[in-house]
Amino acid sequence: MGQKIHPTGYRLQVTRNWASRWYASNKNFATMLSEDLKVREFLKARLKNAAVSRILIERPAKNARITIFSARPGVVIGKKGEDIENLKAELTRRLRVPVAVNIEEVRKPEVDAQLIADSITQQLEKRIMFRRAMKRAMQNAMRLGAQGIKLMSAGRLNGIEIARTEWYREGRVPLHTLKADIDYGFSEAKTTYGIIGVKCWVYRGDRLANGEAPGIVTPPGAEDDRRNRRGPRPGGPGAPGGRGGRPGGGGGAPGGGFGGARTGGGSDRPADAAAAAPAAGAAPGGAGDAPRVPAVKRVRKAAAPAGDGKSEA
DSSP: OTTTSOHHHHTBTTTBOOSEEOOOOTTTHHHHHHHHHHHHHHHHHHTGGGOEEEEEEEOOTTOEEEEEEESOHHHHHOGGGHHHHHHHHHHHHHHSSOEEEEEEEOSOGGGOHHHHHHHHHHHHHTTOOHHHHHHHHHHHHHHTTOSEEEEEEEESGGGOSSOEEEEEEEEOOOTTOTTEEEEEEEEEEEETTEEEEEEEEEEEEEOOTTSOOOOOOOOTTHHHHHHHHSOOOTTSTTSTTSGGGOGGGOOSSTTTSSSSOOOGGGOSSOHHHHHHSOOSSOOTTTSTTSOOOOOOOOOOOOOOOOTTSOOOO
């Protein structure tokens, strides 16, 4: 399931939080959700060159607060704050409520999944080889502290006629682990051959409620107790009838073990010869008290005489 589901939605309330934080009645929920989607689309188009990682929308009582996480906050603010004021006025007009815009800087864009995906798509649109772009992004992420990264590209890679999917991974990316801090990003490159989709998963370590890394402590002597708790294996050394208790390496039952001669239908020799041959693995006097199984003699039926009572010459 962890391979298919959206990593952020899978880890909500565990290691991730919602990107829109507000409450609405059933009558207004659809309208407010549609406004959020339009605002995100507008900001991503308006701030295409500002390296926007994510957008947080909060709606306290009859106003809105939008936080933009960007690796280049100077591009968002603009010269003397002109761009941010124009952006605030446009958002107020769209949402029809007073809007406060906050800018948060992304300190390490090389380990941010969305920024990595956007960087690769920009290189693909500039006709850079996709393998070179993906491997360079993976090296930068691992160099700056990521514990694992996985990249996937799908589409007409290098302009070939048949679309295909290629992915690369370095380190470990535990998608099934809920406490794992997995950052996920997706972007599309609009090339002359068509659209190429890029997905990125970045593993940045485990995260718990108290912020401590998990540790498994084994108490002293627990390994010995676990070993002593198990008794002897059936058929093992020390068990009755096992390999360790057979005298002389022979079988436990006369003629039925690995070292004894087989009688009856299980022998390759005639029944008389099998019965006459002594048990090869039995020690002298070791199994003499046990009752011997009588050999079963084979009887070959003769063909019935002809119906007229005359024998053929």
